[in-house]
Amino acid sequence: MSSTLKDSYGRAIRDLRVSLTDRCNFRCFYCLPHGEPPIAPKEQMLSYEEIEYVCDVFVSLGIQKIRLTGGEPMMRRDIETIIGKLSLLKPKGLQDLALTTNGYFLPDRARSLKAAGLDRITISVDSLKPETFKQMTGVDVLDRVLAGIAAAKQAGLEPIKINAVIVRGHNEDEVADFAAFAREHDVGMRFIEFMPLDSGHDWSRADVVSGREIRERIDEKFPLVPMDVARGSETSSRFRFADGAPGEIGIIAPVTEPFCGACSRIRLTADGIRGVDGTGRISKEPGAGEFAVFVDRVNFDDCVPAAFEDSLNLTADRASRVLLCAKHRQTKNCGKQNSESGCPP
Numbered sequence: 001m002s003s004t005l006k007d008s009y010g011r012a013i014r015d016l017r018v019s020l021t022d023r024c025n026f027r028c029f030y031c032l033p034h035g036e037p038p039i040a041p042k043e044q045m046l047s048y049e050e051i052e053y054v055c056d057v058f059v060s061l062g063i064q065k066i067r068l069t070g071g072e073p074m075m076r077r078d079i080e081t082i083i084g085k086l087s088l089l090k091p092k093g094l095q096d097l098a099l100t101t102n103g104y105f106l107p108d109r110a111r112s113l114k115a116a117g118l119d120r121i122t123i124s125v126d127s128l129k130p131e132t133f134k135q136m137t138g139v140d141v142l143d144r145v146l147a148g149i150a151a152a153k154q155a156g157l158e159p160i161k162i163n164a165v166i167v168r169g170h171n172e173d174e175v176a177d178f179a180a181f182a183r184e185h186d187v188g189m190r191f192i193e194f195m196p197l198d199s200g201h202d203w204s205r206a207d208v209v210s211g212r213e214i215r216e217r218i219d220e221k222f223p224l225v226p227m228d229v230a231r232g233s234e235t236s237s238r239f240r241f242a243d244g245a246p247g248e249i250g251i252i253a254p255v256t257e258p259f260c261g262a263c264s265r266i267r268l269t270a271d272g273i274r275g276v277d278g279t280g281r282i283s284k285e286p287g288a289g290e291f292a293v294f295v296d297r298v299n300f301d302d303c304v305p306a307a308f309e310d311s312l313n314l315t316a317d318r319a320s321r322v323l324l325c326a327k328h329r330q331t332k333n334c335g336k337q338n339s340e341s342g343c344p345p
């Protein structure tokens, strides 16, 4: 099994996002406008053995980075076990094992994540003001999340990135404060334009604070210099502070500056069967004992699905539910920019 995954544009697929669960202990208004996520029954979640197995196959096909996501991935009690298993893939070609979290569990568990083999961490923090944080996330736990960032730093889960979704009328007045936080704590602060998600919330272009405005708001207080790094498949434009202060700024602008042309990602959903839009659409019903691949957008080399099937050794009842969703992560979110970005319609 030596093929490299490529999509229909010939782009090599190097990054795999693995959703460990749909569950979350936060209720961010832009993610869960109706309060509750569509949660797959527990028995349908992929077990850690299945996740390990699928990731092993993926690494053999050229995946170099794995990021664990959710929901909130730390809602899974076996996350340290999963990380421990996946870290064993490093001699096989895995170069980077990362986690995106809301930070709530980090004060108690940052060290155990590091000990299990996690390389680095991204923490979502949408406001540094307790009231705004509560209003945006539905929970009054800013202090705990900030303690989580400190714990991650202490545990050596670096470089630490902080993600903030900037939404007009909520937190655009905090952009410079976030930049000050990056300088003070030597972290990479990443600002994300508010974009349409799959959760059915009322997105409006009027709520979008553009990447350009974000940069201008920071520049006014802390002049920025673009970093001389190849962007590659990275989603963010990166900047350092002109005065040499520590920390870094990243701006992710999927609405005003589509970046999908260099996309190298695929995603595995928590139950392994649903499409990325959560509608349950699948392209092919898996037969018993067969490992089916969601090929709607990704053009696997002919030999690759066969390689999956040949090497699958799951019992029929489990295998019938293990369907890999290998669709462009951004395809749905950036529909309006398809012609510019090169993403399929």
Ligand code: SF4
Pocket (backbone or CB within 6 Å): 024, 025, 026, 027, 028, 031, 032, 070, 071, 072, 102, 124, 137
């Ligand atoms: S923390 Fe993340 S997964 Fe949880 S509600 Fe907020 S955006 Fe959604």
